[in-house]
Amino acid sequence: MQSAAKIDHPCRQCAFYAESVWHPVExxxxxxxxxxxxxxxxxxxxVLFEQGTDNRGVFCVSRGLIALRTHHADGNSxxxxxxxxxxxxxxxxFLGDGQHQTEARALTPSxxxxxxxxxxxxLLQDNPAIMKQLATRCVREIDRTHERICSAATKTxxxxxxxxxxxxxxxxxxxxxxxxxxMRLPLSRSDLADxxxxxxETLSRLIKRLEKDGWVQIKGRHVTMLSHPLRDLSASIG
Amino acid sequence: MQSAAKIDHPCRQCAFYAESVWHPVExxxxxxxxxxxxxxxxxxxxVLFEQGTDNRGVFCVSRGLIALRTHHADGNSxxxxxxxxxxxxxxxxFLGDGQHQTEARALTPSxxxxxxxxxxxxLLQDNPAIMKQLATRCVREIDRTHERICSAATKTxxxxxxxxxxxxxxxxxxxxxxxxxxMRLPLSRSDLADxxxxxxETLSRLIKRLEKDGWVQIKGRHVTMLSHPLRDLSASIG
DNA sequence: TTTCGTCATTGACGATCGTCATATTTTGCG
DNA sequence: CGCAAAATATGACGATCGTCAATGACGAAA
Numbered sequence: 001m002q003s004a005a006k007i008d009h010p011c012r013q014c015a016f017y018a019e020s021v022w023h024p025v026e027x028x029x030x031x032x033x034x035x036x037x038x039x040x041x042x043x044x045x046x047v048l049f050e051q052g053t054d055n056r057g058v059f060c061v062s063r064g065l066i067a068l069r070t071h072h073a074d075g076n077s078x079x080x081x082x083x084x085x086x087x088x089x090x091x092x093x094f095l096g097d098g099q100h101q102t103e104a105r106a107l108t109p110s111x112x113x114x115x116x117x118x119x120x121x122x123l124l125q126d127n128p129a130i131m132k133q134l135a136t137r138c139v140r141e142i143d144r145t146h147e148r149i150c151s152a153a154t155k156t157x158x159x160x161x162x163x164x165x166x167x168x169x170x171x172x173x174x175x176x177x178x179x180x181x182x183m184r185l186p187l188s189r190s191d192l193a194d195x196x197x198x199x200x201e202t203l204s205r206l207i208k209r210l211e212k213d214g215w216v217q218i219k220g221r222h223v224t225m226l227s228h229p230l231r232d233l234s235a236s237i238g
Numbered sequence: 239m240q241s242a243a244k245i246d247h248p249c250r251q252c253a254f255y256a257e258s259v260w261h262p263v264e265x266x267x268x269x270x271x272x273x274x275x276x277x278x279x280x281x282x283x284x285v286l287f288e289q290g291t292d293n294r295g296v297f298c299v300s301r302g303l304i305a306l307r308t309h310h311a312d313g314n315s316x317x318x319x320x321x322x323x324x325x326x327x328x329x330x331x332f333l334g335d336g337q338h339q340t341e342a343r344a345l346t347p348s349x350x351x352x353x354x355x356x357x358x359x360x361l362l363q364d365n366p367a368i369m370k371q372l373a374t375r376c377v378r379e380i381d382r383t384h385e386r387i388c389s390a391a392t393k394t395x396x397x398x399x400x401x402x403x404x405x406x407x408x409x410x411x412x413x414x415x416x417x418x419x420x421m422r423l424p425l426s427r428s429d430l431a432d433x434x435x436x437x438x439e440t441l442s443r444l445i446k447r448l449e450k451d452g453w454v455q456i457k458g459r460h461v462t463m464l465s466h467p468l469r470d471l472s473a474s475i476g
Numbered sequence: 477t478t479t480c481g482t483c484a485t486t487g488a489c490g491a492t493c494g495t496c497a498t499a500t501t502t503t504g505c506g
Numbered sequence: 507c508g509c510a511a512a513a514t515a516t517g518a519c520g521a522t523c524g525t526c527a528a529t530g531a532c533g534a535a536a
Contacts, residue, residue: 070388078388095370096377101384131369132333138376139334145383146339150308150316152390153435157492189514197391202493204515220502220514395522427484440523442485458484458532 042106055093064110280344293331302348
C-alpha cells in the first residue's frame with residue numbers, strides 16, 4: 001500500500017472525481033473524500049483483495065482490467081464479472097458484512113484508486129450523498145447482472161462471445177489500421193470460458209466458428225477483428 | 239392505490255419494520271418512515287408497476303410472490319427474478335434514473351408495503367441510515383444474482399429446477415403429512431422455463447426426469463414432494 | 477354439458493455442449 | 507537455443523437442448 005497522494009486530485013480518471021465535477025453541490029464532501037485517495041498500481045496477475053479477507057475500503061478502477069472471482073468449497077471457482085476503468089469494486093463487502101466474497105485480480109497492469117475504510121468509513125457511512133453514490137454503483141451492477149441474465153437467456157454462446165470480444169476491444173484495442181483493430185487478449189481461454197459459462201473446449205470451438213465467419217482472427221493472445229462489421233455481429237447472427 | 243394506513247405499523251412483516259426493531263438507534267427515522275407506509279393488496283396477475291413508468295416509491299413484499307420481468311424491443315421478455323416476502327423491490331429505479339426497467343406482477347395474491355416516493359423521498363434520500371439500508375438491499379440483490387450466475391455455471395438445469403422447486407415449497411408449501419409436502423405451483427411452465435433459461439418443452443422434460451427419480455410429482459399446478467430427500471437433491475445429483 | 481382456446485406434453489430430428497483422450501502450440505526457464 | 511510444463515486445439519462420442527409439429531389436458535364461457 002502506497003502513501004496517500006494528497007496533492008490535487010490523485011485520480012482524475014476516477015469516477016468519484018468525475019462525479020464531484022458533475023455535481024458541484026456535493027463537491028465539498030467528495031473533495032474531502034478525495035483527500036484520502038490512495039493510488040495503487042497493480043502488475044498483471046496481482047491480487048487486489050482476496051476472498052474471505054476483511055474489506056479495507058472501496059476501489060475505483062482507473063486503468064486496466066480487474067477480474068472478480070469467487071472460489072467455491074469444492075475447489076472450483078467462477079469468474080463473476082470484469083471491472084473496467086471507471087467502475088467501483090469492493091462496495092459490496094463495504095456495505096455488506098465487511099468480508100470480501102470475491103477475489104479481485106488484475107488481468108492487465110492496472111491502477112486503482114483506493115478509499116481506505118479506516119480513513120473515511122465515517123465519511124462514507126454518514127454522508128447521504130456519498131451513500132447514494134455507492135447505492136448508484138450497486139444499481140449499475142444490478143443492471144449489468146440483469147443484462148447478463150437477459151443475454152444468457154436470449155443470445156447464443158457465439159453471440160455472447162462476440163459481444164465480449166467487442167467490449168474488450170473497445171477497452172483494450174490498440175491501433176486501428178486498414179479497417180482492422182488489434183488487441184492483446186487480457187483473458188486466458190479458461191477465463192473466457194468461465195465468463196461465458198462453457199467448457200474451455202467449447203470456447204475453442206466457438207472461436208473457430210467466429211474465425212470461420214471471417215469476423216475475427218485469434219492466434220494465442222493476439223486478436224484482430226474488422227472494425228465495423230463485427231459491431232453488427234450480435235444482431236446478424238441467427 | 240389505497241389510502242395510507244397510519245395506525246400502528248401497517249406492515250409488521252415488512253423488513254423495514256423488522257429492522258427498525260433490530261436497530262433501535264435508527265428507530266425514530268424509520269418510525270416516521272413507517273407512518274407513510276401504504277398497504278396494498280394485489281390479486282393474482284395484478285401488476286404492481288409496469289416497465290417504463292415512473293418510479294412511485296419503494297415496495298416491500300409482505301405476502302405472496304412478485305415476478306420481475308423485462309420486456310425487450312423484439313417483443314420477447316425475460317423473467318429476471320422472483321421477490322419473496324421480506325424483499326424490497328423498486329429501489330433500483332428509485333436510486334437510479336427513476337424509471338422502472340422491469341414489470342412487477344403478482345404471481346399469487348400478494349401484499350406489499352409501499353413507501354411512496356412523493357411522501358418520503360426526502361426522508362429516504364437525505365437519511366444516511368435509510369440510504370444504507372437501501373444500499374444493503376442492493377447488496378443482497380447483487381449477492382442473489384451472483385449466486386444465480388454461479389448456479390448457472392455450476393449446476394445442471396435439473397439441479398437448478400430442483401433448487402427452485404424447493405425454494406418455492408419453502409415459501410408456498412401448505413400442509414405437511416406423511417412425509418410429503420404440497421403446494422400450488424405459483425408459476426406457469428413458461429415462467430419456470432424462462433427463469434431457468436430453457437424452452438418450455440425442455441422444462442417439461444426436466445420435470446419428467448425429476449418425477450422419474452421419485453423426488454417430486456407435478457400434475458398441472460399441483461406439486462407434491464417428499465419432505466426430506468429432495469433437500470439433498472442438488473447435492474446428490476451428479 | 478359442450479365447445480373452444482390456451483396451456484402443456486410428447487415425438488422426431490438436427491445442432492450444440494460436455495467429457496475424455498490425444499495432439500499441437502505456446503510459454504517460461506535454463 | 508532447447509527443453510519441459512502448461513496452455514490450447516482437435517477428434518470422437520454420448521447426452522442434452524432447441525425447434526417444429528402434433529397431440530393431449532385443462533379451464534372458461536355459452
